[in-house]
Amino acid sequence: MSHAVISCLHANLAATEAVLADIDRQGIEHITCLGDLVGYGPQPNEVVELIRQRQIPTCQGCWDEDIIDGLNSCECSYPSQLAERRGHRAHQWTDAQLSEENKAFLASLPMTVRRERLLFVHGSPNSQHEYLLPDMDAFAALERVESSGADTLFCGHTHMPYVRELSGGSIRVKVKQAGEEAASERKLELPMRRIVNAGSVGEPRHGSTEATYVIHHEDSDEIEIREVAYDIERTCRAIVDGGLPEVFAWRLSHGFEYAERADDASHVCER
Amino acid sequence: MERWALISGLKGDLELYEQIQRDLQATRGVNTLFVLGDVISPDRNCDALLDRLQNPKRGDLRPNCIYGWWEEQLLAETGFRGDRKADALRLNHGEEVVDALLRAVDPAHLRWLVSLQFGFVELDCGLIHGSSADIGDELTPETSPLILIDRLTRLDVNRLFTARSAQQFRLELTGGGIDSHVKALGGEHKQQQPVPKRSVIGIGAGAHYTIYDAGSDRVDFLKAGAKAVANGRGFG
Numbered sequence: 001m002s003h004a005v006i007s008c009l010h011a012n013l014a015a016t017e018a019v020l021a022d023i024d025r026q027g028i029e030h031i032t033c034l035g036d037l038v039g040y041g042p043q044p045n046e047v048v049e050l051i052r053q054r055q056i057p058t059c060q061g062c063w064d065e066d067i068i069d070g071l072n073s074c075e076c077s078y079p080s081q082l083a084e085r086r087g088h089r090a091h092q093w094t095d096a097q098l099s100e101e102n103k104a105f106l107a108s109l110p111m112t113v114r115r116e117r118l119l120f121v122h123g124s125p126n127s128q129h130e131y132l133l134p135d136m137d138a139f140a141a142l143e144r145v146e147s148s149g150a151d152t153l154f155c156g157h158t159h160m161p162y163v164r165e166l167s168g169g170s171i172r173v174k175v176k177q178a179g180e181e182a183a184s185e186r187k188l189e190l191p192m193r194r195i196v197n198a199g200s201v202g203e204p205r206h207g208s209t210e211a212t213y214v215i216h217h218e219d220s221d222e223i224e225i226r227e228v229a230y231d232i233e234r235t236c237r238a239i240v241d242g243g244l245p246e247v248f249a250w251r252l253s254h255g256f257e258y259a260e261r262a263d264d265a266s267h268v269c270e271r
Numbered sequence: 272m273e274r275w276a277l278i279s280g281l282k283g284d285l286e287l288y289e290q291i292q293r294d295l296q297a298t299r300g301v302n303t304l305f306v307l308g309d310v311i312s313p314d315r316n317c318d319a320l321l322d323r324l325q326n327p328k329r330g331d332l333r334p335n336c337i338y339g340w341w342e343e344q345l346l347a348e349t350g351f352r353g354d355r356k357a358d359a360l361r362l363n364h365g366e367e368v369v370d371a372l373l374r375a376v377d378p379a380h381l382r383w384l385v386s387l388q389f390g391f392v393e394l395d396c397g398l399i400h401g402s403s404a405d406i407g408d409e410l411t412p413e414t415s416p417l418i419l420i421d422r423l424t425r426l427d428v429n430r431l432f433t434a435r436s437a438q439q440f441r442l443e444l445t446g447g448g449i450d451s452h453v454k455a456l457g458g459e460h461k462q463q464q465p466v467p468k469r470s471v472i473g474i475g476a477g478a479h480y481t482i483y484d485a486g487s488d489r490v491d492f493l494k495a496g497a498k499a500v501a502n503g504r505g506f507g
Binding site (some may be wrong): 146147174 | 333415416420425438439441442451456460
C-alpha cells in the first residue's frame, strides 16, 4: 500500500487540484495533510472545502492556528520586518475571506496525527512553528523523532521536501555525582529514525515552481518525493485580482527560494 | 579569573542564604553569585529573603537572580503570564498550596520577580533553573543524553547549569556520533556528526550548592556550613 503526504497548500487551489489528481492517477487512496491550508494564496475557502470534501486527515498548521487564535506568531516566523508586514496583510485578507464554517474546521484540526509508529505534524512535535531543516543538528533532529515515540516523523513547514535518515548513532557519557568517589561511564546506542518533509503544494520554495509532496511506499518503506506542474498563472492572476501582495505571485512564478524561515533552526517558539 | 557560586531552592530561607554568604566570604576567589530560581515557596513567608536579595547587605556577594518554577507559578497566578494560571502547581499540589504561595510573598515583590530573566548565558555556559526547553524540565544523571544534547544545542552552549532536579552532578558527553543521510530533489548528502564535548551540571538546591571555576573548568559540590564534598574536575 502507498500513502501520500501533502503539506502547506496555502490556499493555492490550482496546485492542490493538480497534486490530488496526481495522487488519484496512481490509485493512492490514503492521504494525510500536514496543515497550512490557508495563507498567502487566493482561494482559502475553496482549498479548505476540497480537503473537507475529500475527508483527508489533516493536522493543524501555523497559519491555520493563527487564523483561529489571532495573529500572534512570534518573530521566528519571519526573517525580516518586510516579510512580517506581508504576512500580516495576508493574514488580514485571509481572515476576512474565510467563512465561519471553514474557520471552525481549521479550529477542530489536531496538532498531530499518528498511525502506529508514523507521526504526522506540521512543524515539529514541539510546535507548529518549529522548522526541522535538513541540516539542523542531527542529534536534535533525532530527539524530535525519538521523544515523540515515532520511527518516522512526517513534517512540513519548511516548504522544502527531503528525507533524512539518522542512523548508527551512539553517545558516551561520564557522570560524577556529589559524594561519589569515582565517575561512572555509560554508552547509549541510538535507534535509526527518519524525518520526511513533504515540501509544499501551494508555496514551493525548493528552487522550482512545481508543487511537491511525498509518497510513502509502505511495502518497501521507501519515500518518493514528487514534483507536480500546475497552472501557476491561474493562481498568480487570482492573487493579483484578489488584492494580495503581488510579491506572492512573483515568487510562485519564479520558483525562487524566498526563505520565510528562521535563521536559527534550533530556535523553538516559546509563545 | 571567573569563579562562580551557583545556588537555588532557597525557598524563602534567609538563614540558609546568610550561611551560604558566610561560606562564600570564607571561600577564596568566588567573585560572582548566581541564584537559579526557587527563592520562594509556599512553606514560609519569603519577604525577608526577597528584601535581602534586592537589597544586599554590606559584604554580601551581590546575587544575580533568575526565576524558577515557584516564581513562574506565582507570576502566572497573579496575571503576569497572560491567560495562564498556576495550573501545574494547582494540579500537583492543590488549591491550598496555591493560596499559601500567594500569602508567602508580599505583592510589592512582584515587580522585582517579574523583572527576572529565564536564564543567563555567561562565557560558554548556560545557567537556567530547568532547561532551555522548560522551566520545569528536570535534568538528572539518568536523563537521556539525547535530550541533554538537545537542551545544550538549543542554547548553543558548552555547559548547561541546571537546578530543577535539586541533584548535584556533572555529566560529560565524551564520545560517539551519528550518521545523517539527506535525500532531496537536488541530490543526496551524507554526513557523520560527532558528539560535541559538552557538559550538564546539576548545581543542587537548598543547602547544596556549587562552585564553578571557569578558568580550570573545575566544579565543586558543597553543602552550606560544610567543606567540599566532591569535585568534578576532568574526572582525573
